Structures are given as structure tokens and as C-alpha cells.
Amino acid sequence: MRVGLTGGIGSGKSTVAALLSARGAKVIDTDAISRALTAPQGAALPAIAAAFGADMVDEHGALDRARMRQLAFGQAPEALQAKQTLEHILHPLIQAETARQAAQAEPGQPLVFDVPLLAESAHWRGRVDKVLVIDCSEATQIRRVMARSGWPAQEVQRVIALQATRAERRAIADAVILNDGLSLAQLQAELDALWQQGFFGPAAAPGV
Ligand SMILES: CC(C)(COP(=O)(O)OP(=O)(O)OC[C@H]1O[C@@H](n2cnc3c(N)ncnc32)[C@H](O)[C@@H]1O)[C@@H](O)C(=O)NCCC(=O)NCCS
């Protein structure tokens, strides 16, 4: 079973992914792959330097993420073009590495693809059997990302505006978890229920 896990920025996808990994799923994290591709000497760096200039590469040979965020998620007229250029470089590389990691799953192991832009991408929707959406209010998204990453509220709001809407995500969902005001134990309980229903594949035998 191939499950796509998605949600807006700060919705709690990575938190859910970690709980599913602990449960035994093979989780493939496209944000982590993207970060590896843009880490020092990452495979995407030559194309990024060619497209955006050497200034976009920091002194360690990695993508200058804060600078790229200001450009691609910013308000300048060239922002949309920059975001598209970056995506055209990264998305094929992310897709190839995702396929490589998926091939390493154990037979019968539930596969979970953590993809922030699943609702935006026909490519990804065509590669999963089911979609689990992690949903929460925009106020919660903003509060979480400010606390986790130290971004100003306006930056989080701009990313939210660039992403699919909550309604668009819910429209492609086979299951939705409303991760608003849930304790981690309650979130875990919601996932346990889905797991037992066989959402991620045949449910575990009793007692396992
Ligand atoms: C712009 C970049 C450098 C900013 O890096 P930074 O470390 O500050 O943020 P991070 O990568 O942790 O992203 C934070 C969140 O932003 C959102 N986000 C990332 N990329 C995009 C995008 N292309 N469109 C809309 N939202 C995005 C996601 O919710 C993500 O979880 C980085 O996000 C990036 O390289 N994005 C392009 C790659 C991409 O599309 N990744 C999505 C996974 S398929």
C-alpha cells in the first residue's frame, strides 16, 4: 500500500511521519530529500548555481536556504519565476530519489510518501493508492512555524498563500486528521485507529 501524506506548512506531517515510522511504515520524506540534494556538494547545486548565480551557494557549498526562501517565497515580481525554476531543478531529482528509496521497502511494508505539494501535483497523486491529509487552521500553522523555525508570521502566510487551500487538500483525501488542539497522545490514537482499520495495509495481527 502506498499512502501519500500531505498537509500545509506546519500542519504536522513530519510529526505524523515519525509516528508512522515508529509503527513500522517505510516513510519517504520529500522535504528531507530536497534538503539532501541542496546540502554541501548536493546533486542539485550545480544547476542551482547556474540558474541563480554563485551567490545562492553559501561558503560550505550548500544552497543558501534563507536567501532562496526570501527570493522564491518573497514578494518581488521575479518570485514566482524563481520558485518555478527551483522546482524544475529539484522536483525531478526528488522524484528519482523517492523511487530509489521506495524500492528498498520490505515486502508488505506500508509505504508512506510525505509530500507537502501532493494536492498541487498530478505526478504524486498518480503514484499513491490513498491520501492522508493532516489539516489544521491557518492560525495554528502560523503559530507552529513561528515557534519551530522562527519565521515571521508574514512569511508563513505567504507560503500558505502559495500552497493548495485546505479545501483543495481535503478534496483529494481518503482520510483527514484534524491536528488542531490534539495532544501527541491523541494524534497517536488517531493514527493507531487508521492503522488498525488497514488504511496503511493489512492490519497487524491482534497483540502485535
Ligand atoms: C525554498 C526553500 C529553499 C526554503 O527552505 P527552508 O529550509 O527555509 O524551508 P523548508 O525546505 O523546510 O520548507 C518549509 C515548508 O515550505 C513549504 N514548501 C517548500 N517548498 C515549497 C514549494 N515549492 N511550494 C510551496 N511550499 C513549499 C513546505 O510546506 C515545507 O515543508 C526550500 O523549501 C526549497 O528548496 N523548496 C523547493 C523544493 C520543493 O518544492 N520542496 C517540496 C517537497 S516536494
Ligand SMILES: Nc1ncnc2c1ncn2[C@@H]1O[C@H](COP(=O)(O)OP(=O)(O)OP(=O)(O)O)[C@@H](O)[C@H]1O
Ligand atoms: N499535535 C501536536 N501537538 C503539539 N505539537 C505539535 C503537534 N503537531 C505538530 N506539532 C509541532 O508543530 C510543529 C510543526 O509540525 P511538523 O514539523 O510536523 O509540521 P510539517 O507539516 O511537517 O511542517 P512543514 O511543512 O513546515 O515541514 C513542530 O514543532 C511539531 O512538533
